[in-house]
Every structure is written in structure tokens, then in C-alpha cells.
Amino acid sequence: MTASPLQRVGAFALAALAGVGRPDDVTGEVLAGVVEKMTSHLVGTVKVAKAADLGGFWLGASYLLWPNSKLNPTARGKQSPPEREKLIREWRARPDLAGWPGVPCAYCGRAACDWYGKVDIPLGASVAHRNTTAPGHEGTPLCYPCVASLWAFPYGASLSGGRAALMHSWDDDFLARMTRSTVDQTLQDAAAGPSKGAKPGPYARELWVLRAVRAYSRRITSGVELIVLSNSNKEQLLATQELGQPVAEWLRSINRWPDRRAGYPALVAAQQSKQVPGEAFLAKRAFTRPAQVVDFAIGHVLGQISPKVLIPAETTALAPLLYSYCREVLTMDDKDVERIKELAGRLAALLGQDSRPGPFRDFIRANSKGGNLHGWFRSKGVDWLLFPRPNGTPPVLLPIQDYRLLFEDERSWSWRRLLVFAVLEALAEAGWEPKGSQEEFQEIKELADAAGEGQEEGAEQ
Ligand SMILES: [Zn+2]
Structure with missing residues (x-):
């Protein structure tokens, strides 16, 4: 675990994908297995012509997450499915020990396995929130667990409207619980195929956090950050806002006190405007x-x-x-x-x-x-x-x-x-x-x- 919220969400997503309790348990064979699982999801796109086709979920997401990657090269249309698979597997392979650069990982200080750039390090994951590499530099050195965490964070994110939205908290128990349920949702969305879902309402992401907080069963010990980002070529975006710990814990407490719970519909009704439903506006105000x-x-x-x-x-x-x-x-x-x-x-x-x-x-x-x-x-x-x-x-x-x-x-x-x-x-x-x-x-x-x-x-x- 490092100080980077995206890496942390990714580490918990790895644990959820691997079916183990904690990121600490994702080691050796377990790590290799979970990286293979993610690679197989990407390989699942090689026979798909367009992102909107059945099975195209990760191809669609790749434009926002991994532009110019081996998943979506300009020449993709001319490549055969086996060629596409070969490139994807090369991209996600663990580099040979012999070729490791001999420098520490920029995140955790362990031995880095390679240099990485914008394709693998999304905006917001780098310490300075910049993921471009200065000319003459080879990139950012990362160890394999850290780069695997960055590959995994999208599973712990809500991917819609051309953006990735994540919940992050320094409360590890909360983060573990939320990431686990988001990973389940992402896997379901990926399997379900394209859908023309209803257009999300105003402040849908803030509302997503509010509902998660209200449904959580333990005391929340730290604020909850809502991070919205895009790594795409068209739009580079990183926006972070925080639901403070006191308001997060208060929202959670409503269900635990019968008199607060009984008054909640009245509170929601009191927040609404002509354009914005009450609970969405409550969520927005709780943040800002x-x-x-x-x-x-x-x-x-x-x-x-x-x-x-x-x-x-x-x-x-x-x-x-x-x-x-x-x-x-x-x-x-x-x-x-x-x-x-x-x-x-x-x-x-x-x-x-x-x-x-x-x-x-x-x-x-x-x-x-x-x-x-x-x-x-x-x-x-x-x-x-x-x-x-x-x-x-x-x-x-x-x-x-x-x-x-x-x-x-x-x-x-x-x-x-x-x-x-x-x-x-x-x-x-x-x-x-x-x-x-x-x-x-x-x-x-x-x-x-x-x-x-x-x-x-x-x-x-
Ligand atoms: Zn590392």
C-alpha cells in the first residue's frame, strides 16, 4: 500500500478480483493469477469489431483509461485477432528479471521491474498528478505489484460517461468494502454487454457515494474522496472532492437511530429543487x-x-x-x-x-x-x-x-x-x-x- 489513492484502490481491487481478504494476501501465484485474469478480460476484446459490440466493454473503457495502448492501436482494424492477443499479452507480461532497471519503484521503493509512462499510469496516480514523462527520461520506474494495482484500479471505479469515478478513503475497512462492491458491479457491467441505460441524473456520482456511505455498517473513521478522472487523448481530467468524515459518519448514522431514520424522507424533500432531486442535492451539499x-x-x-x-x-x-x-x-x-x-x-x-x-x-x-x-x-x-x-x-x-x-x-x-x-x-x-x-x-x-x-x-x- 502506498500514498497514491489510485494505487490503493487498485490494490484492494486486486484483492477483490483474487478473492482474498487483503491486498497483503496478493502475492506470488495469487498475483500472477489475478494479472492473468485481467489480461484475459482484455483478450476477450480481440474478436470484437467495435467497443459498442457485445464483449467490447474493456475496448470502450480503454480509450478513457489506456489511450494508445496495445488494446486500441490505430492499426487495430488491420490486425487479426491472434495479432491483437499477442500484443496485449506482451503489454501485460511480467518483465524478465534480467531486464529490470536496477532502480527503486517510484511508489513503494521496492525494486522496479520496468519504466512506465502515460499508458500505464493514469492521471492522478503519479505523485505530482502528472503522468507525462519529461523528454530524455525513460518514464517512471514501477515494481510489478504497483503497476498491477494501476491496471486493476478501473475495476474499483464506476466507468460511465467517458470518465472513471472512484471512492477513496484512508479508512482501509471502508475502502475494502466499497472497492469490493464496485468490482462486482464492474464485472457485471462488463459481462452484460452494451446497454443504453437511463441518462444519469444530476450529481449522480455524489449520490453514489452518499448511498454507499449510508449502507455501510461500521464507523467511518476518515473522509471519503470522490475522484473523477479521464486519461483520454481528447480530455485530460482529474477532479477530487471530499465528503468530510463528520458528515460521512453522520449520514451513516441515520439508519442506526430510529428518530433520524424516520425524518430522512423529510430531509430529502427539503433539499430538492425544480431541477435536482432531493437526495442528489443532499449529496452535493454534503460534499461542497x-x-x-x-x-x-x-x-x-x-x-x-x-x-x-x-x-x-x-x-x-x-x-x-x-x-x-x-x-x-x-x-x-x-x-x-x-x-x-x-x-x-x-x-x-x-x-x-x-x-x-x-x-x-x-x-x-x-x-x-x-x-x-x-x-x-x-x-x-x-x-x-x-x-x-x-x-x-x-x-x-x-x-x-x-x-x-x-x-x-x-x-x-x-x-x-x-x-x-x-x-x-x-x-x-x-x-x-x-x-x-x-x-x-x-x-x-x-x-x-x-x-x-x-x-x-x-x-x-
Ligand atoms: Zn511498487
């Missing part, structure tokens, strides 16, 4: 802007407020997910989250003391664009003093620590969002049933829509 997951969920809840329903039903379902996300992913302090929930309890007592919707409307307005939350608290602080407060609640509505979170903290905006949500939740819990005129309710709906749309501002922070 994890804080947006909460912003969009709360914005969505506010958007559900209608003249008929002032407290949307999703509120209760989302609560366990949003609070745990704030703590576990956004690392908002436990004590501070509790502080906001307690403040929300006091506000709910104040706003829901009778069935008039007016005080609730004023709170939503104070949280809308251009609203004055600071001023609102100043006037409500007086109400709170005069109000018959529930037992055990402090006489001060907004203690200094709460004030700091909402108005002076670098994440003020997130705390305010959370407060709005927690107030809705507390009112739902109290079973508050407001009574008012159609006009009053319509006004609240419009204010809530305006408050919900504030998410872009939050996304900037």
Missing part, C-alpha cells in the same frame, strides 16, 4: 457546502407555512436530524444548541400563550429580510418580565450568552435560523392551534416565504 443542508431544510420548513398550516408537520420529523447535524457535522457546541432550544421554549410560551397569531407573525417578520430581531427582543424582554413565566424559567428572556450567539457570534446567522426552527418545533410540541382571519394567516405565509428565502445570505457565510 455542508452548512447549506441545515439552511435549506429550515428554509423549506418556512416555505411550507401556509394560510391553512402555520406549523408545518415536517418540523417534528426534522428536529432529531437538524440538531444532531448541527452538533456532529457543523460542530456547534452542545451547550449552545441547548441554549437555543431553551430560548425557543421561552419564546414559544410567550408566542403561544393564547390562540392569537399576531405575536407569531411579528416573530417571523423579525426574522425576514430587513426584519429587526434585535428590536423585537428588546420589546419582548419587557413582555417576558410581566408574563406569568413557566416554573424554572429565568426572568431575563435573552441572557447575555444567548445574545452573543444571536448577534455577535461568527455564526450568528446559523444560530438565528436554528432559533426560528426551534420555536416552530416548540409550538408544534405544545400543540399550539392559532385562530385568526384568512388575511392574518396569508400575511404570515408571505412573511415566512420571505424569511425562508434568506438562505442564500446564510450560504455566503
Whole structure:
């Protein structure tokens, strides 16, 4: 195992193809056997005329993985199947010990067996992410296990749309499990023949990672990288993005907690847009802007407020997910989250003391664009003093620590969002049933829509 993600994925793919537990077990005869297996897959293409024909899977993949290789030379059309097979076998043969260059492998430091270049070393596999060889150099020296790992990594990748997509993690158990299932899928795809599968939806690769993470049964101890690459002559591409360990582990945890699992459909629904399904957008945001997951969920809840329903039903379902996300992913302090929930309890007592919707409307307005939350608290602080407060609640509505979170903290905006949500939740819990005129309710709906749309501002922070 080396520091190169592609080599690591390849090493686990070798183990999966060989049917052994760990890359360490791929030695001697086992290594020779698994390289022969891969070579036989490539040899399976020699009678195929075009990549789109049955049996052409690896010929098709070769343009993206191994351009200008012995599998797809310009003269391929003029070669007979036996000639094609001979060239492929020469390419993949283990070099004779007598011809080894006497230098260490660039990846692992063992004795290299030959010099290799772009055909065998895909973009992203080299240390500097460059796979071109400077003029006058013979290439990169590699040992046979390392070059075999590079030949094997495509089995551990999803090959579609002219790209190879891989999941990589420094969590070896996770990587082993994911690579094994990807290898199974690749072998199935290769055997199935050409298919005009449905066009993948938006963020399909991010969604692929999200689903893999959610289905995994053990704790994930390291982030999960999504690497998308192409080695083709037409397009050289290498893009890496990471799903951080906290969000990966949180996504995985959903199935382990009944209350989180029960709220997941509501979370997914809260992430969708007109163009992008909810789970795909959740995956995308988890990779690029994890804080947006909460912003969009709360914005969505506010958007559900209608003249008929002032407290949307999703509120209760989302609560366990949003609070745990704030703590576990956004690392908002436990004590501070509790502080906001307690403040929300006091506000709910104040706003829901009778069935008039007016005080609730004023709170939503104070949280809308251009609203004055600071001023609102100043006037409500007086109400709170005069109000018959529930037992055990402090006489001060907004203690200094709460004030700091909402108005002076670098994440003020997130705390305010959370407060709005927690107030809705507390009112739902109290079973508050407001009574008012159609006009009053319509006004609240419009204010809530305006408050919900504030998410872009939050996304900037
Ligand atoms: Zn090596």
C-alpha cells in the first residue's frame, strides 16, 4: 500500500478480483493469477469489431483509461485477432528479471521491474498528478505489484460517461468494502454487454457515494474522496472532492437511530429543487457546502407555512436530524444548541400563550429580510418580565450568552435560523392551534416565504 489513492484502490481491487481478504494476501501465484485474469478480460476484446459490440466493454473503457495502448492501436482494424492477443499479452507480461532497471519503484521503493509512462499510469496516480514523462527520461520506474494495482484500479471505479469515478478513503475497512462492491458491479457491467441505460441524473456520482456511505455498517473513521478522472487523448481530467468524515459518519448514522431514520424522507424533500432531486442535492451539499443542508431544510420548513398550516408537520420529523447535524457535522457546541432550544421554549410560551397569531407573525417578520430581531427582543424582554413565566424559567428572556450567539457570534446567522426552527418545533410540541382571519394567516405565509428565502445570505457565510 502506498500514498497514491489510485494505487490503493487498485490494490484492494486486486484483492477483490483474487478473492482474498487483503491486498497483503496478493502475492506470488495469487498475483500472477489475478494479472492473468485481467489480461484475459482484455483478450476477450480481440474478436470484437467495435467497443459498442457485445464483449467490447474493456475496448470502450480503454480509450478513457489506456489511450494508445496495445488494446486500441490505430492499426487495430488491420490486425487479426491472434495479432491483437499477442500484443496485449506482451503489454501485460511480467518483465524478465534480467531486464529490470536496477532502480527503486517510484511508489513503494521496492525494486522496479520496468519504466512506465502515460499508458500505464493514469492521471492522478503519479505523485505530482502528472503522468507525462519529461523528454530524455525513460518514464517512471514501477515494481510489478504497483503497476498491477494501476491496471486493476478501473475495476474499483464506476466507468460511465467517458470518465472513471472512484471512492477513496484512508479508512482501509471502508475502502475494502466499497472497492469490493464496485468490482462486482464492474464485472457485471462488463459481462452484460452494451446497454443504453437511463441518462444519469444530476450529481449522480455524489449520490453514489452518499448511498454507499449510508449502507455501510461500521464507523467511518476518515473522509471519503470522490475522484473523477479521464486519461483520454481528447480530455485530460482529474477532479477530487471530499465528503468530510463528520458528515460521512453522520449520514451513516441515520439508519442506526430510529428518530433520524424516520425524518430522512423529510430531509430529502427539503433539499430538492425544480431541477435536482432531493437526495442528489443532499449529496452535493454534503460534499461542497455542508452548512447549506441545515439552511435549506429550515428554509423549506418556512416555505411550507401556509394560510391553512402555520406549523408545518415536517418540523417534528426534522428536529432529531437538524440538531444532531448541527452538533456532529457543523460542530456547534452542545451547550449552545441547548441554549437555543431553551430560548425557543421561552419564546414559544410567550408566542403561544393564547390562540392569537399576531405575536407569531411579528416573530417571523423579525426574522425576514430587513426584519429587526434585535428590536423585537428588546420589546419582548419587557413582555417576558410581566408574563406569568413557566416554573424554572429565568426572568431575563435573552441572557447575555444567548445574545452573543444571536448577534455577535461568527455564526450568528446559523444560530438565528436554528432559533426560528426551534420555536416552530416548540409550538408544534405544545400543540399550539392559532385562530385568526384568512388575511392574518396569508400575511404570515408571505412573511415566512420571505424569511425562508434568506438562505442564500446564510450560504455566503
Ligand atoms: Zn511498487
